[in-house]
Structures are given as structure tokens and as C-alpha cells.
Amino acid sequence: MSRIDFMPQAVLFDMDGLMLDSERAIIDCWREAARELALEVDDRLWFDMIGMHEKDYVPMMLRTMTEQQVHALREACHVRYHRRIDAGMPLQPHVLDVLGDLQGRGVPRAVVTSTQRERAHLKLRTSRIASFFEIVITGSDVIEPKPAPEGYLKAAAALGVDPARCVVFEDSAFGVRAALAAGMTPIQVPDLIAPDADTRALGHRIATDLAEAYALLPRADAAMTA
Structure with a gap:
């Protein structure tokens, strides 16, 4: 896979299946x-x-x-x-490494999830990763959920960044389609469901785990192996 050819202004995360083994x-x-x-x-x-x-x-x-x-x-x-x-939901592999490195580098981070607001914030708190995120966009905050781009566009607007300069980590086809529709660059880390032919035809990057996905960002490979 080719690496991302720009330094992202923000990195946006799905929650269930991507960060939480939920x-x-x-x-x-x-x-x-x-x-x-x-x-x-x-x-x-x-x-x-x-x-x-x-x-x-x-x-x-x-x-x-x-x-x-x-x-x-x-x-x-x-x-x-x-x-x-x-x-407390268990975390997927490499979540804390990735979030910690992004936080240390000062890269803005947001969660965009279809889960309703109260439950989403509870999951983040009890899994002890809420403090890593400046912005959390939930299913309660949008009219049209994924695969519509509304949630991702709201996150970019709240962070004050250009959607075209955002990288999105997602596990599902719905999320990938939402990120693409928002004009962002998604990297998919599938969990329980392997991408089908239609999903692969979207032409986005697909990684085996979050560490491999993160290594596609500029400087990320060096940071993860340091």
C-alpha cells in the first residue's frame, strides 16, 4: 500500500469495532x-x-x-x-499506541460514531480513552448517519480543518463510504467482516490492524517502531 502523501490536519476515528472490541x-x-x-x-x-x-x-x-x-x-x-x-469495553490492538503518539505530536483527533450520544460517551469513559479526543460526533448529532458524510463533515468543521486534509480510520464499509463522501482519506481496518468486492472496488487502503494503518501516515512508521 502507498503511504498517505500529505500530513493530516486531523485524524478521525470510528469507535465500535475500530477502537473498541465491542x-x-x-x-x-x-x-x-x-x-x-x-x-x-x-x-x-x-x-x-x-x-x-x-x-x-x-x-x-x-x-x-x-x-x-x-x-x-x-x-x-x-x-x-x-x-x-x-x-469497560476491551480495546482493539495498538489503540493506545496510536492515540498516544498522535496526542504527543499535537495532531487533532475526533470520534465519529453512529452510537447515540449518552452511550457513546459512556463507552469512551469506561474504556478510558475519552481524554484523547477533542471532539465526539455521535448518532444523536446528525440527521443522516453513515454512509452519509454528515458526521465526518461536522467533525472537521468543529476542529476547524479542511476535510480534504483529514485521515479517517474505519472498520466498516458504511464508514469508509461516509469518509469518501466527505472528501476525506479513509484507511479501513476490518474487524468481524472482511471487505466484499464492492467495498474493495472503492479503491481505498485496507490494513490488517491499526498499527499497519497508522504506519501509512507520514512519520508514523518511525514513531511506532522507535
């Missing part, structure tokens, strides 16, 4: 909730919902469930998931 946790919670309610749900649904805002995944659930079942399933899942959030 996708596995939420899938486990969906499964447990479905078993508790004696609902037979195709396991593929949970994976298809990864990276989606609830306004998009609820209609998917309604294709095979009643409104009452969807409501009960979401409530049962959220109770379980909140317990895990309170305990």
Missing part, C-alpha cells in the same frame, strides 16, 4: 436476548447490522419479526450490553 460483545448480547425470548433468528442478521444506525437496522429486523418482538429483543439486548459497557 462488535463481538453486541452480537453475543443479541444472541442471548433472542434465546431468552425463544426467538429463532438467523445469525447472519447480527453481522449484517454491524456499523448500522438503529433507524436502518430496525427495518431489517421487522422483515422477520413483529414490532413487539423487535421491541422486546432490543430491550433485552440493551440491558446485557449496558452491563458490558459499565465494565
